[in-house]
Amino acid sequence: MRNDVRALRLSGGLSQAELAGAMGVSRQTVNAIETGRYSPSLTLAVRLARYFERTVEEVFHVDCD
Amino acid sequence: MSTATDGARGRWGVPLTGVVLGAAMCVASGLNGRWGLGLAMLGIMVAYGALLLLFGGREPVAMLAREDGDERQRAIQARASHISFNLLAVFVVGGFVVDLARGGDGMPWAVIAAVGGGAYIATVAVLSRRG
Known part of the structure; x- marks a missing residue:
């Protein structure tokens, strides 16, 4: 699942560790989400979207085709 | 809420449990006169615990040492x-x-x-x- 987490994080001047701390997950998990190796749970996806003041659809892009 | 005590327990819990189990295996084996085998098993568990403590900063090792996580x-x-x-x-x-x-x-x-x-x-x- 593609996402804009890395772009949003960098635009906010945050490190992976800082975003991980804000979300209560490990830095490796943030990295895995950013690189598309891990699709977060609905709860974490919503929390990430709210953190960046976006909707989930604006942050995560599901390819349904 | 996570505390320093929780963190210490998380880091030391599994290694110490392993050492205690190793000691139990050592005694159980020793009671049958096989102290060499018992000490070998204790040594394996101590080595495993040391591995978890020494390389606990790496994610895979940290995950072996703790049951919680994200x-x-x-x-x-x-x-x-x-x-x-x-x-x-x-x-x-x-x-x-x-x-x-x-x-x-x-x-x-x-x-x-x-x-x-x-x-x-x-x-x-x-x-x-x-x-």
């Missing part, structure tokens, strides 16, 4: 447990068949298979009810 780490733990269970099941069933072929009664493979299979069935039943 959702991705818990998912990895669940998948690893699933794969390990399947491999163990193949090994146990294989051991059971080989033992039967050699004229044995299949013990203790049958007991291990019964415990594992029973635990799996019970777990599926309980978790499916919880949704």
